[in-house]
Amino acid sequence: MPWNDNSGSGGGGPWGSGGNNNNGQNPWGQRPQGGGGGGGGEQPPDLDEVVRQMQGSLRKFFGGKGGSNGSGSGGKGGGAFGIGLIAVLLIGAWFVTTGIYQVAPEQNGVVLRFGEYNRTTTPGLRFKLPTPIETVILPEVTTTQSMTIGTGPEGQMLTRDQNIVDIDFAVQWRVDSTGDGVRNYLFNVRNPEGTVRAVAESAMREVIGTSDLQFIITEGRGEVSQRTRDLVQATLDEYEAGIQILQINLQTAQPPESVIAAFRDVDVAEQDAERARLQATAHANSVIPAARGRAAQLTQAAQAYRDSVIAQAQGDADRFVAIYDEYAQAPEVTRRRMYLETMESVLGRSDLLVLDGDAGALPFLPLDRLGENRNRGDN
Structure with a gap:
């Protein structure tokens, strides 16, 4: 039969619970209740008997021989084999499920x-x-973590020029999966999120404390974010925290609400001053070139006049030198020529007619001007 029941014709089941071998008990060492059993109710099971019954059943299942009480060398070998197989199966399951x-x-x-x-x-x-x-x-190493710092009083920071600014910034970070980053993240930092928050806030306060308010709220936002990220990363690397800072974004940078109206007035005044400065610069750019052009023109005219006067004086001097040289060669001829030229220029404007010789000076009757004298007398 399939259960290898070798206990004879006692009619026991596969667990060896025949009436001849178990003294009328079931496989768990209990007698059936009711009927003519004469029992006094349910009895507690005998644990030794239960173990023996199980051993016998296992021997039968794996083809072992021997009585149901487990006596004999064949029964001992079959029981050891069954227990070993069960142990191997349990150890294999242990390895598979937890390894x-x-x-x-x-x-x-x-x-x-x-x-x-x-x-x-x-x-x-x-x-x-x-x-x-x-x-x-199994820590997550590629997930980007994000936190916002600056909401509330922790966002008010003191600048280098003794002003207060409200800062609101976001920090993005993740586990550093290079080198010993994951190990350091798990065993060197107890509270990674709290550590990142504390280090980021401290670094931001340091950067804000070395910058002016106007620089922070205008063109310096990007520089403040970059300097803060570098400082946070350097601090975490010094702690061997195994955390990589991806980015720090400065979301809000403005004066406190109580003084923001005054800062707006200051901004308006600065804008007016800048506009006036630009207008003055434009006027100067239009006036200065014109003045420089006129100055250059006057300078060139003066230089031209100077050159003409110098050239004329130089010509007169050269002419005088030439005349002197001629005079030195023939003084008498030169004196006479000069005398005649002078007399010609003087007497040329006179109405007298000068005759040479002993005749002396005679009046000259200008016949061509008689009409002019008559006209003047009529007037």
């Missing part, structure tokens, strides 16, 4: 051996020694 683990694409596996760091594994199906020999931690 294989899956690392997701966004995770890294950190294996601990007896609670001490052993290795870091990459995504995929991985194996380890079964629990509790080795355990695994």
Whole structure:
């Protein structure tokens, strides 16, 4: 029969519970109740008998021989084999259920051996020694974490020029998966989010404390964010926190609400001053070139007059030198010629007619001017 029941014709089932072998008891060592059993009610099971019954059943199941009480060398060998097989199956199940683990694409596996760091594994199906020999931690290393700092009193910071500014900025970070970053993240930092928040706020206060208010709220926003990120990353690297700062965005940078109206007036005044300065610069750019042009024109005219006067004087001097040279060669002829030229220029404007010789000077009757004298007398 399929259960290898060798107990004879006692009619026992596969667990060896025949009436001849068990003294009328069921497989758990209990007699049936009711009828003519003469029993005094339900009796507690005998544990030794239960163990013997189970051993006998296992021997029958795996083809063992021997009586139901487990006596004989064949019974001992079959029982040992069955117990060993069960042990092997239990150990295999232990290894399978606790020794294989899956690392997701966004995770890294950190294996601990007896609670001490052993290795870091990459995504995929991985194996380890079964629990509790080795355990695994699966932190997410590609997920970007974000937090906002500055809401409330923590956002009011003192600038270098003794002003207060309201700052609101966002920090984006994730686990550093390079090198020992994951290990440091798990074992060097107790509260990663709180650490990032504290370090970022401290670094922002340091950067704000070394900058002026006007620079922070206008053109310096990008520089403030970059300087803060570098300072936060350097501090976390010094702590070996295993955290990578991706970006710090300065979302809000403005004076406190109580003084923002005054700052707006200051901004308006500065804009007016800038506009007046630009207008003055434009006027200067239009007037200065014209003045420079006139100055250059006057300078050129003066230089031309100077050159003409110098040239004329130089010509007169050269003519005098030439005349002197001629005079030095023939003084008498030169004196006479000069005398005649002078007399010609003087007497040329006179109405006298000068005759040479002993006749002397005779009046000259200008016949061509008689009409002119008559006209003047009529007037």
